[in-house]
Amino acid sequence: MSRVRLVLAILAIAVIATAGVLAARTLLGEHAADTAAASQTAPANTNGRIPDDRLVEIETGHRLIAPAADAFAQLKQAAHDAGHDLSVNSAYRDLAEQAKMIDLYGLLEDGGRAAPLGESEHGDGTSVDLTLNTEALMWMREHAPTFGFFETISGEPWHWTWQAG
Template sequence: MDGINGVMSRIAEIEGFISSLQPPAAATAGTLGGTSASGQAFASSLSSAVAGVGTSGGLTSGLTSGLTSGLGSGLTSGLTSGLATSGAATATTTATGAATATTATSGARNAKGVPVELAAYGNGRIPAAALSSIGVGNHTMWAPAAANFKKLQAAAARDGVTIGVTDSYRSYDQQVDVARRKGLYSQGGLAAKPGTSEHGWGLSLDLKLDGEALTWMRAHAEEYGFTENVPRESWHWTFTA
């Protein structure tokens, strides 16, 4: 009997402690246990369980019922909110990934290094609308190449260096003419086989360079995506970025 009285006294202490608790502030959405309403439900259920010790079912059934009810409510609320938050985060991540993929493929090139947006036209058959001015005479290039050359030329000018231009995009007919006049590179001349020239994709420039300008190009051109990529032709620079 003394043992039962001790248990009842302890339960009374617990009940008094629970009653003194203030409802907690609203929990962050998705936190296990839900909001303050769930906390109140738990406290209320546990209090009812304590009261039920002396009326029906005894200590075990009363506490089991109260805990199941209170924790069940909190878990349901917390898990529901948490899953909703997780789903939203997943959707955001997926959207971000798609945006990243779109950006990464902007200005993409095929296996031969030809800009995908130009490949369908064919070498030397790029329409004027698909090319951009480089700011020198009527010379044009693929838009990203043109924009970078303008930056390169401006940087050289700030260093007191002049970068001139003698040739840029070449149509197929112009390539035929250059090959006729200067001979094919494969045969010791200076022209690529018509239909294969980097000029025909709007990627290359022939520059007018004195010694100082050539030295500057070899030191800085790569910063702007241009490479000296044809042996025997120090004037030929191609946009490879």
């Protein structure tokens, strides 16, 4: 993704949330400062702005919202019982982490792998990216829906999202 598109995305957040507070920083190219300011001004309980007390650690450094975390614990145990150990690579992402993903991998709309700021399923605290071998992936496709987890992004077999049922 080009820096111009990232700046425009951050600028849009600034105009909506703070009537221009981020605009000056964006023009200066201070992406980290822009993202930090956006996360401070966005309303709580929105994508990328979930309060810490609503998140539960599922593995060291990786968190989900409580109902998704509970379902994931059950899924992980069932996978383990079936001989598959699920390793989490990513879970909840705040706005700053999503901005880093955009810089690293580019936006989906540009052929990259990252959703725009405020639109990632990870920002809702319901998605995990897992390390899966072929057998574990086949097991997940057969059994994960029982626990509310679904493959929601075509071409990303590692990405699983919990959907309340």
